[in-house]
Structures are given as structure tokens and as C-alpha cells.
Amino acid sequence: MNGELRLAVFICGDGRHGKRCGGSAIVASPRGMEAGVIAVAFDELKVSMSLAEPAAFPVAEKVLLAAVIVASLGVFAWRLSPIARNVLRSKKDTDFSLRPVGARVWKFFWEVLCQAKVIEQRPLPGLAHAFVFWGFLAFALVTLNHIAVGFGHGFLQYAGWFGTFYVMFAAVWALLVAVSIAGLFIRRFVVRPRWLGAEVSVESGVIAGLIFLLMATYLAALFVDDGGGAALGLWWVHTLVLLVFLPIIPGTKHLHLVLSPLTVFLKRPEFSQLPKLEGDDDFGLVAGKDLTQLIALQAYSCVECGRCTEHCPASTTGKVLNPKEIVLGVRSYLNTEGPGSEVALLDGAQPALSMEAAFECTTCGACEFQCPVGVQHLPVLIGLRRGAVNTGAWEDKYGTKLFLALEKQGNSLGMSSTERDKFIAKQEFPIFDGSQEYCLWLGCMGSYDPKGREIVSDFARVMRALGTQFGVLKKEKCTGDPARRLGNDLLFGDLAEQGLKAFAMAGVKKIVTICPHCVRTMATDWLEYGVAPEIEHHSEFMARHAHLLPQQKGESIVYHDPCYLGRYQDVYDEPRAVVATAGELVEAERHRERSFCCGAGGGLAFLGEESGERVSHVRAKELIATGAQTIGTACPFCNSMFRDALGAVGGEAPPQLLDIAQLAARGLAMQTNDRDGKPGEN
Amino acid sequence: MSSNVLVVLETKGAGWHRMSFEALAAAQKLSNELGMSCSAVVLGEGAAIAPLAAELATKKLNGVWAVGDSLLAEYTADGWVAALQQLIVETKPKFVVLPHTYQVRDFAPALATRMGEVLIGDVTAIEVADAQSGPFFVRQWMQGKLNAEYRHRSEGGVCFLSVQAGSFRADAVAPGSAEVKTFAPKLDAAKIRTKPGEPFREAAQTVDLSTAAVIVSVGRGIGEQDNLKLVEDLASALGAELAASRPICDAGWLPMERQVGSSGQTVAPKLYLAVGISGAIQHLVGMKGAKTVVAINKDADAPIFEVADIGVVGDLFEVVPAITKAIRG
Amino acid sequence: MKIVVAVKQVPERDAVVRVAADGRSVDESDLAWTMNEPDAYALEEALQLKERAGDGEVVVLCAGPERVQSTLREALAKGADRAVHVVTPEDGDNALMCRDTLDVARLLADAVKGESPDLVLTGLQSDDLGAGQTGVVMAELLGVPHATLVLHVELAGAGIKVKRELEDGWMQHVEMPLPALLTIQSGGNRLRYATLMGIKKARQKEMREAPAAAAAKRVDEVLKVSPPTRVKQTEMLTGSADEIAAKLVEKLRFEVKVL
Secondary structure, three states: OOOOEEEEEOOOOEOOOOEOOOOOOEEEEEOOOOOOOOOOEOOOOOOOOOOOOOOOOOHHHHHHHHHHHHHHHHHHHHHHHHHHHHHHHOEOOOOOOOOOHHHHHHHHHHHHHOOHHHHHHOHHHHHHHHHHHHHHHHHHHHHHHHHHHHOOOOOOOOOOHHHHHHHHHHHHHHHHHHHHHHHHHHHHHHHOOHHHOOOOOHHHHHHHHHHHHHHHHHHHOOOOOOOOHHHHHHHHHHHHHHHHHHHHOOOOHHHHHHHHHHHHHHOOOOOOOOOOOOOOOOOOOOEHHHOEHHHHHHHHHOOOOOHHHHHOOOHHHOOOOOHHHHHHHHHHHHHHOOOOOOOEOOOOOOOOOOHHHHOOOOOOOHHHHHOOOOOOHHHHHHHHHHHHHHOOOOOOHHHHHHHHHHHHOOOOOOOOHHHHHHHHHHHOOOEOOOOOOEEEEOHHHHHHOHHHHHHHHHHHHHHHHOOOOEEEOOOOOOOOHHHHHHOOHHHHHHHHHHHHHHHHHHOOOEEEEOOHHHHHHHHOHHHHOOOOOEEEEHHHHHHHOHHHOOOOOOOEEEEOOOOOOOOOOOOOHHHHHHHHHHOEEEOOOOOHHHOOOOOOOOOHHHOOOOOOOOHHHHHHHHHHOOOOOEEEEOOHHHHHHHHHHHHHHOOOOOOEEEEHHHHHHHHHHHHHHHHOOOOOOO | OOOOEEEEEOEEOOEEOOOHHHHHHHHHHHHHHHOOOEEEEEEEOHHHHHHHHHHHOOEOOOEEEEEEOHHHOOOOHHHHHHHHHHHHHHHOOOEEEEEOOHHHHHHHHHHHHHOOOOEEEEEEEEEEOOOOOOEEEEEEEHHHOEEEEEEEOOOOOOEEEEEOOOOOOHHHOOEOOOOEEEEOOOOOHHHOOOEEOOOEEOOOOOOOHHHOOEEEEEOHHHOOHHHHHHHHHHHHHHOOEEEEOHHHHHOOOOOHHHEEOOOOEOOOOOEEEEEOOOOOHHHHHHHOOOOEEEEEEOOOOOOHHHHOOEEEEOOHHHHHHHHHHHHHO | OEEEEEEOEEEOOOOOOOEOOOOOOEOOOOOOEEEOHHHHHHHHHHHHHHHHHOOOEEEEEEEEOHHHHHHHHHHHHHOOOEEEEEEOOOOOOOOHHHOOHHHHHHHHHHHHHHHOOOEEEEEOOOOOOOOOOHHHHHHHHHOOOEEEEEEEEEEEOOEEEEEEEOHHHEEEEEEEOOOEEEEEOOOOOOOOOOOHHHHHHHOOOEEEEEEOOOOOOOOEEEEEEEOOOOOOOOEEEOOOHHHHHHHHHHHHHHOOOOO
């Protein structure tokens, strides 16, 4: 290789061909290989395979360089130190453990190094971002060498194969970065998606410009002579851009460059993992003193991309809550009040941190799931609620009613437990006595809600048809899900302890239920008080037996992923397997991980009227828009929300609304009728 | 004039409290079955109670006491306790029967206490097994989950009892004639410690369904806004508040404040008449406190029938006007 | 202002109650207990009075066996300052359930006298026996004026002015000097829920046990307790619209008693 190559560059407004082009591809090819058809320029240009370097610096210049570097690093450290101090001085996360390390390493590899989440959730800008990130990694060596050259100790030997390779390797990345950053710049300042915020961030523009300049100066050095004035100029511009860039990082969202790899590695391993309250003065997030190091680190890591807001059912239906503003509110609180402050977090100096906003969250977890930098919104939002509820600061007619109902009646609907007794007797559900394989947990909806009862009855039919032995508990109390999500630790703890005791007394080994909220709460949230018996959602049970369920024909069914089954428990395929036995599965625009909430979670089903548009209506319209004949649900709360919503927005002939248990039971009923020679019902 | 049963009647405005004659019927029954004499007493300012006492003189009674005093012009517990205590000491009844009204609940326990007795309150039935062991009285425990039979056992003392609204039929009061006597209690203004104000109604800014005794509630089955007139008529015939399930308020046919359910009001009336309401759980949780639920719905499988005490499966457009007509009689 | 709130511990509202072996009382084994709801409103009114006044003391008082301490602790968690527990035995003649209204009121009145409060509040009636008399009898025993069915209390000069409920949606203000006793109607306030912070603070608060006097001879006597024969089940009315209407009106008049 003699150090020649052709570069095919794709540049906007290239004069020679008079063409305008979108500008985002670059191909570097070795000699002899023709660039692609879109290549338009520089195909005759010969460049040096080595990067032009300035001639050796005189001592004065070296001193100057050292001074600028020290100044830059100094300003960087000076600006970073209050942030580091705020994080380090925040309350320790007493429950923190590095284990499981393997999972953390994997998350780091997948989410940081592979940029998987960024790309998955917003493919185009995600890819552009990934190119910038990977480009930066590729540039680490180049940058070190660049500074070393200034002191006369450049270590990349361009004569050698590695140096030659690396220069070109970096050049490819430089082009990718330059093009990507230009694209991102256009997106932010021209397209302007509203998730990025109403205000144009000047600082983002400056940063984009600096990154572009870094790449440009690097690439330009490929075209100039070694040791010449141009090389010197380019070297210094590149250096200065770098040294200006560095101190800008802290105090801006670009701090995520430094913090987010750490944040992703250190984040709590479980989804919506709520720390245990410690000691007599811990009531949740009441004031700055309660903000933990993880929360502070995450708040400073926020890159303000607005993915959380974009997917938030509250933000997108006209509520006050904006998850991004919550995180930025915490950051701003730390900056103004500092960690350890006694100033109230809610309804205090930060307008974003309002009681109203905190209690509009459906805890659907779309924000936490989406966040590319490891911010975990739910522990913060629920933490704020815990602070407000555990101290009695939250006063809400409906909330109080719910808590008193849970306290007195032991169910979230405030119904008399005798109503459940009657239902069990009517359905002839056997009482669990230790001889049956499963304890069928009814939950509040399955015990008291007419529609929930239909679902439970149908699921019981399926279990009976499959020959599975089950029994129900004589008495059930709520698992405490709404109390947990609304931040009432006293009530939740009482209910969890009573629930664990009830299962232990009855000798239950395996539980199955129609309610994903019950599954999550028992399996995960109860852990603070003890280990519940093995529990599964009825979708998992039925999917295991899907081959025994009769195949039904024809009907198109759109399946709605409940937040507490999907994002919370990663169960996506099992309910779909059940739906597939009942008809043709159709997907809504937002499905699986990106499913949109029904509006019921987080205790909101009990909190009275929403402001703005109803979340359930938005989702129902989306499900109707698929044109499916039936909406399949897997959560009695979703079902109840959609039942109302279909009445309001379903028009003349709304789709049928059935739980997956009802879909399965329908097939079994048809099969029985066919066998008995009776006409099929339903 | 000494009687074995004394019934204390309550006035309201210039007339009777509606439960007074129910108490009178109970007292007549008790005195009949025990073979005792029965007198009635009415308290108030002298001139005001004279016509009421005269009305009582047409009932089957052994005497009517008109206890008049200017200090009894308006009700106070201290005034009532003092006046009745004096009358009881004077006439020595064995039983004192009262209607279980708010007013009786305010003074009767104090009256009984002053005489070393206990009021057997809110009685739903009076049974006389045999004259030897005396009558026993049925009252409810545990919100009506149990019936308890009570007997008075202090020898020589007075047995105080108050009867529950609707337990005895006012139209069962036997007519007759009786002599009206006046009784002048010795009352001391200084010993009346409370100063009552004029009764008033709260300015009805928002509808408070939570205190309504009777509610007629309408749901989607009503079909169109114009049909609301049907249930409005029924509500006015029943003296009921009008309420609705969420779809009706969502549609703007009735104001949001009339919505019963998890996102609306929680109610606990004596009667909840649900018209064309299927009974979604969001609605049921708001009305589960109702004592009696009547449901009218065309769908026999509607979940509302699960919680209803009385159900009508039928066309509300026929049934509702018929009920309105039957009530208006 | 010093306020004593007398509360009762009663079976939970939806408890399945069984008649005890003696046929004259409720089987207390296997019951879940809670604070009588009107008493919870009395406590709420007392706490709000104290909060409005800016100072004062709320003492919560309850008679019963050991188990009532959970109700007292709940009251402390909601904000009462101190608790007095009048200890009565679980069963036997001296048990709370075996005393008549006069005797129960006497137990409470004796405990109140030791406190010399400005105001005594209690619920309008209990959810279990429903006599609705204890407060008024206490007032008589204490020799203080009273008002029943009170929804709201405010200070007026040296005394108080209360808003009480009359029938059919009417209200009335009544003024009286202090000390006084009021029985509180449910629904006048919004109840507060017990909080974690309240429970933690309650652990530091005083709970004094006071001995109960021996029971006096009952004035009345409970002969028999039994479940009512009528079981609640949906009765479907059928016939023509007019027939249905006639049947319904009959029921509304004589069973539901609203006409």
C-alpha cells in the first residue's frame, strides 16, 4: 500500500455537480475500488495516508499547550466538583449491592457499548447517536496521540500497519460522526420534536458545532502536508475545540457522556424497585435529605431526550405530570437546596415537583423502560408519593377513601367480604385445603367486579376442563398493590404481612391469578416482608396448556399488553399464544414493550376523574383503529377501563372485549357443544 | 289521672312529627295487650299545643296531657327532661313510649338516666308473651345482622322505650275520646343550658347525594336525554334526589356532581332505585352503602341484580311511569 | 382546650357475627375489630378543633379488654396526644358487653372526671349495639350540657357553638357553655388515614390503664339474640307494568319505609 486512496464523499451542495443531497453516507475504499453511485466528489483527490502533523513545537508552545490543558481540566474539575459533591453527599443507598455483577456487566455491554436501547426505541436518531458514541470511542486513541504529538511524543506510527489502519479507521468514524451530528442538529433545530422541550437549547447547538469541528479538523488533516502551516493550524483548532468542549460538559446535559455509563452500570437491577424504608425517620422522599446517591446520579445523568415524556400516558393526555421534568426538578433541587436539605421536595421551590404531578402517574413504567441513560423514574415518583402519604401530607378525598376501604374492608373496592363469600358459593369454587395443586387467587376485581368475576369464572372453567385441581382461599385481602403504588407503606406492610400469613396458614405452594398487579405485588413487592409461594399469571398457565385448547377460527383479536404483565414481568408471548388459539392475532400500533397504559395503574383507577383526555379513551381508540373484531385483555383493570372507554368512544358497533381466559373458555364451550351435538353458543 | 303507659308525642312546626302516631299506635298496642291504661303527652308553649291536644282527645286514650310552658316554646333537652321527669313522677307510668326521632335521641337517654333507668331504644317490635313476665322488645344489633330481645327488669321502675320509624303503622291508631288535662311544670330558665338557633337548610351549592335518604339513579338504559323526564318525575314523586351513572354525566345530560360511583359520589340512602343501570363496579362501589336497592333493567343478566333487593326485569319506559303514577296514587 | 374523645372498639362492619353459646350475646372469637365509625369522626373533629386552636390536648378514652389497645393506638397514630384504657375483663359479668348502657357510661364518666376536660366528644352511636345513648347518658352523669348529631364545633366566647343535624336535611346551631359533651354525627369531616409517621410517633405516647369499677345490676336484660329470619336476596317483581308498580309501592311503603 503506498498510501493512496480514494475517498468518495457525499457532501451537500457540491459545486461541481450542482446537486443537492441529503448528506449522510460516506464510503472509504482502497485504491482501485470504485465508490458507490452516489459518490460525487473528490474521486481524483490524492491524500496522504498519514495524518498531517505540525512540526515539533518550540518549548514556549509546549508550555502554552500545557497551560491550556491545565486550564481546561481545571475548569472541567471545578464545574464537575459540585455535582460530584452533591451525588456523594446524598444519602447512601443502604440496599445497594453490586450483585448480580454479571447482569450489570451485560446491561452495560448491551445498553452502553451496543447502544441497543437507544437504537431500539428511536431507530434513526438512535443510530446517529450510536455513531457519535462509537466514533468517540474510536477517537480516544487518536485524541491521546494528538495531545502527545504536541509534546513531541506521538505514538501512532503512520509508517506501520496499525497506525495506517487506525488513521483511516478513525477517518471513517470521523465522517460517520460528522454526518450523524449534523443530522441530529437538523433534527433538534429544524424538525424539533416536542419531546425535546419547547425551548431550543443553544448549548446543544454549540456542542454539536464543536463535535463537527473536531471531526472536520481531523479529516482536513488528511489533506494537508505534514509539518506545514495548515497542519499546525488544524492541530491547534482541533486541540482548542477539545479543550473548550471538556469544560462545557459538566453542568449541561452532556454530562451524560461522563455519567451515564456509570449510571447504567449502577442502576437498581429490578424494574420499579422500591427501596425499603430504613429507620424511624425514613418515610420516602420528603426532602433533599431523602434523595439517595443513585437518585442524584441518575438526575445528573438525564440527557433530556424526552423519551420518558413521549411515552408517558399522563404527559400525552394533558396532565401536569412530565417525567422528564420530575427528573430535572430533582436535579434542580439538588443544585439549589443541596442534598441533606430539609426543604420539602413536593410543592416547594421546584414547580415541576408538584403533588398533583406525582399523583397523576399510572406507574405504567414506560418512562423507566425507555430511558437510555439508566434513570429509574418509578422509585422517584413513588418515593415522592411515599413521602407525601406516609407523613399525611397528601390529602385527597378518593385516596383517603381507598385507604380506609383497604384498612376496614381489606379490598380496594370497599365491598363487604360477604359479597365474595356469596360469589364463591354461587360458582362452587372449592376452598383451598392443601390437597389441590393451585390456589386460585381472585383479587379485588375477581372477587367483587362483575366483569372480573366473569373472567375468574371462565378461567376456573378452563382449569376444570384441563383437569387442574385448584381451590380458593376462604378469605382474601388485597395484596396492597394500590397502597404500594400510592406510597402508603403502613397499609401495604399490613396487607403484605396478612397475605403472607394467609398463604402460610393454608399451606399454599402455587398460586395462579388473573391479575398481573397481584402477581407483581406478591412476587416482588412482598419480598420486604417474606417470600410468597410461587405465583403465575393465568396467561402463563394457559400458554403452557395452549396445545390442549381448541383452535378457534376466523376472528381477528387485538391483544393489549398490560403494563404490569409486560414491562413489569416481561410476559409478552404467553398471552399471545392464548390469543392465537382463539383467532387471528393483530397488533396495535404500540405493543409489547411500548404498549400504552389503560390508565388504571398506580392506584389511579380509584382516584376520581382525570384532567385532560382520558388515557383509557386514547388507548381504546388505538385498539379500535386496528379494525380487530375483539380486544383481548389480560388484566381485569385494563378490561374495566376499556369497558367504560368503549361505551364512550366505541361508536355504534364497538369491538367485543374479552379477557384471554374468556377467549379460551369460549373455545372449550364450543368444543363441548360440538361434541354434544348442540349448536355453538356465544 | 294515672296511666300505666305514657306516650310522648312530638310536634313539628304547628303539626305533628310523622312518627308521633306510630308511637301512639305502639303505645295502644302495648296497653291493649297488657290491659293497661294509656295516656299521651304533648309538650310546648301552652297556646301552641292546645289544638294538638284537642286532636289527641279524639283518639282511644285514657287521658291527654298538655304540658305547656313558655320555656318549652322551643326544644331544649334540659327543658324536656325537667318537664317530663315532673310529669312522670306525678303520674307514675310503668311504660314511657317515644318515637325514635332525632329529638328523642337527644333527651330521652338523659331523662332515663335521671330516673336511674335505661332507655330501650329503636325498638322494631313489641311482644307480650304473657302478662306475668311482662313484654319484651326487639331491637337490632350489628346493623341489623342480629335481633336482640330486651326486657326491663327494675322492679317498680319506669320502662322507657322508643320505637323505630315505620315499625308501627300510624293508620292503626284507634279512635276514641279522652280528656285533656294541662300540666304546668316548674321550669327554671337558668337551668336550660343550651341556646338553640333557628333551623336552617344549607345553601345548596353543590348536590350532596351522600346525605340523601332516597335516590333515583339513572343509567345508559335511558337512551336519550329527552327521556330523563321520566326519572325526574319518579324522583319528585318519591321526594328523591336524582343521580346517575358515569355515562350519563359524561354525556352532559346531568351535571357531574350527580354522578354516583368511584369517580363520583358515595351514597348511603335508605332506598336506591337504579333505573337502566347495568351495574359496573365503578358504579356499585359508590352505592354499596344503600340499605335497599331496587333495580329496573331490561337485561336479566345485568350485574345490578346481584346487589339489588328488589328487581324488575322490564322496559323502564313502561314500568317507571307506572310506578310514578302508583306513588302519586 | 382539653378534649376527651370516648371511642368504642366494634366488630368490623362486614364481620360475620355469630350468636354465642349462651344465646344472649355475640360470639367474640374470630372477630376482627375496628374503631366505631362515628367515634372516628368524633376523633377527627377533636383533632381538627385542636389544630384550628393551635394548641390543646386530645385524650382518647376506651373501655374494654386488652384488644382495645389497638384502637387506642390507631387514635394516637392519627394524632391524639394520650390514651386512657379502662380495663374490663374479656368475659363474665364485668365484661363490657354484659353491662347496660348506664353502667358503660358510668365507667367512661368516671374516667373523664379524672381528666376534667373542657369538652367531651363521642360518636353518635355504636355500629354494634347501636343504642346511641352512651354520650347523652355520660353528659347527664357528668352534669354538663350536651348536643347530639353534631357535625361541626366552633368556639364562641367562653362556650361553643355547634352545628347539629335535624331531620330531613335541616340544620341548627346550638350554643352552650363549657364544659360540655357532644355526640358527633358521621360524615361531617373527612377522616384521615393512619400514616407510617403517625404510627411511629404513637409509640412514644402515653397509654394509661385505669381499673374499671365492678358492674352494677342491669336495668334491662337481653333475653335472646338471633339472626333475623329474612335473608337478603333479590326479589324479582313480575307482572304487567301496573302490577309491578303496585307491588313495588307496597314494599316501599311498608318494608323500605320511605313513603
